[in-house]
Amino acid sequence: MKLKIFVVAINILFYSSISIAVDKNEIYGFFPSKWPSNTIPVCWENPSNANAEGRKLTREAIQETWESHSNLEFIDWSTCHNRSMGIRILIDDDDGPHTKGLGSQLDGRKDGMVLNFTFNSWNRTCRKSLYFCIKVVAVHEFGHALGFAHEQNRPDAPRECQKERQGGDGDVYLSEYDPDSVMNYCNPEWSGGGTLSRKDIEGLQKWYGKPNVDMISAKEIADKKFNQGNYSSSYWWTLVCESIDIVYDKNIGVTQLKANDKPAKTQSQKNIWLKILADTVDDIYKDERIRKGNHAMPKNRIKRNILKACSNPKMISAINIADKKFNQGNYSSSYWWTLVCDALDTVYDKKIETEQPKAVGKPAKTQSQKNIWLKILADTVDDIYKDEKIKRGNRAMPKGKIKRNILKACPKNK
Numbered sequence: 544m545k546l547k548i549f550v551v552a553i554n555i556l557f558y559s560s561i562s563i564a565v566d567k568n569e570i571y572g573f574f575p576s577k578w579p580s581n582t583i584p585v586c587w588e589n590p591s592n593a594n595a596e597g598r599k600l601t602r603e604a605i606q607e608t609w610e611s612h613s614n615l616e617f618i619d620w621s622t623c624h625n626r627s628m629g630i631r632i633l634i635d636d637d638d639g640p641h642t643k644g645l646g647s648q649l650d651g652r653k654d655g656m657v658l659n660f661t662f663n664s665w666n667r668t669c670r671k672s673l674y675f676c677i678k679v680v681a682v683h684e685f686g687h688a689l690g691f692a693h694e695q696n697r698p699d700a701p702r703e704c705q706k707e708r709q710g711g712d713g714d715v716y717l718s719e720y721d722p723d724s725v726m727n728y729c730n731p732e733w734s735g736g737g738t739l740s741r742k743d744i745e746g747l748q749k750w751y752g753k754p755n756v757d758m759i760s761a762k763e764i765a766d767k768k769f770n771q772g773n774y775s776s777s778y779w780w781t782l783v784c785e786s787i788d789i790v791y792d793k794n795i796g797v798t799q800l801k802a803n804d805k806p807a808k809t810q811s812q813k814n815i816w817l818k819i820l821a822d823t824v825d826d827i828y829k830d831e832r833i834r835k836g837n838h839a840m841p842k843n844r845i846k847r848n849i850l851k852a853c854s855n856p857k858m859i860s861a862i863n864i865a866d867k868k869f870n871q872g873n874y875s876s877s878y879w880w881t882l883v884c885d886a887l888d889t890v891y892d893k894k895i896e897t898e899q900p901k902a903v904g905k906p907a908k909t910q911s912q913k914n915i916w917l918k919i920l921a922d923t924v925d926d927i928y929k930d931e932k933i934k935r936g937n938r939a940m941p942k943g944k945i946k947r948n949i950l951k952a953c954p955k956n957k
């Protein structure tokens with residue numbers, strides 16, 4: 544997360560020539576580095592099959608955070624060429640992640656951002672929770688790439704936090720000091736767990752605008768993701784469900800910042816979610832009509848397919864839950880398997896809560912409940928195996944052993 548120090552020299556030059564707009568709002572920005580356009584190209588210096596999963600996770604993390612809460616659009620994401628502009632990302636598994644400047648200082652700069660996907664030489668505890676760490680680091684580094692400095696560098700940060708000062712300073716206070724910022728080393732949760740704080744979002748929107756909610760369609764987002772990934776065709780519906788949540792967050796981001804990244808609770812929030820669902824059904828139906836005429840899938844079936852995908856336990860991954868807990872606590876590495884087992888129960892409860900609210904918090908009893916639990920176990924084994932493949936290639940832990948490790952960590956009465 545290091546920001547290379549030579550940026551500071553440039554900062555000092557600018558300091559004297561710009562008026563410091565101290566605006567008591569959000570985050571800590573360096574104004575000359577604010578991008579002039581809301582459309583920012585991103586490219587990869589060294590993409591390969593080996594880092595495809597990490598690239599996908601990075602892109603998703605940015606879409607779910609900086610992009611979904613602002614009017615920014617990160618485009619391209621292909622291979623860099625000699626004269627590529629925008630943010631140029633080098634994947635270097637021997638180096639700690641950092642940016643070589645703030646915001647638009649990175650425009651067209653070769654290797655301007657460095658990301659590490661294996662954590663073999665930097666922050667090795669991350670090897671136990673690769674997905675989580677890749678996302679957390681990406682969100683933090685993209686914060687720098689948008690012009691945001693370390694929150695703990697602020698002169699109004701608590702003194703013990705300022706001891707962790709690092710990298711170039713901002714010049715605009717876009718908020719009061721924010722202990723929960725993803726840009727704060729002093730955050731009790733490591734880089735905020737990759738989730739933008741309320742003040743992060745307010746600051747982001749101050750510079751880069753609120754999301755243009757009229758222009759985004761959940762179907763388009765799902766189609767884009769689908770074309771980028773290597774998904775089975777039925778997974779498209781899951782992507783549609785995820786995209787409805789992205790659009791929902793964008794809508795909520797304009798009016799009710801506190802409700803961001805949380806399920807719709809109040810009636811007005813539920814109505815917003817249902818309106819987006821209805822719009823999405825209409826979009827998909829229109830498309831069906833064009834492609835299949837009278838054989839188009841009827842609207843109620845489209846709706847059923849989306850809702851079925853939304854209640855799919857794949858949507859919340861046990862490995863993400865376990866990783867998050869592991870990173871917050873001070874656990875021995877073998878305890879990770881116990882956290883995975885706990886997380887299976889969390890996903891299980893989530894899955895059954897709408898249809899069988901009474902069974903929540905209890906062990907699976909009926910055959911259908913056991914099947915649900917076993918399906919979640921199988922999905923989790925798959926997730927961990929994918930992770931292992933990235934980390935260790937041919938020496939990945941086999942699926943059978945992953946399953947045994949989880950079951951060994953689960954209480955006997957499962």
Ligand SMILES: [Zn+2]
Nearest residue numbers: 544545546693
């Ligand atoms: Zn940093």
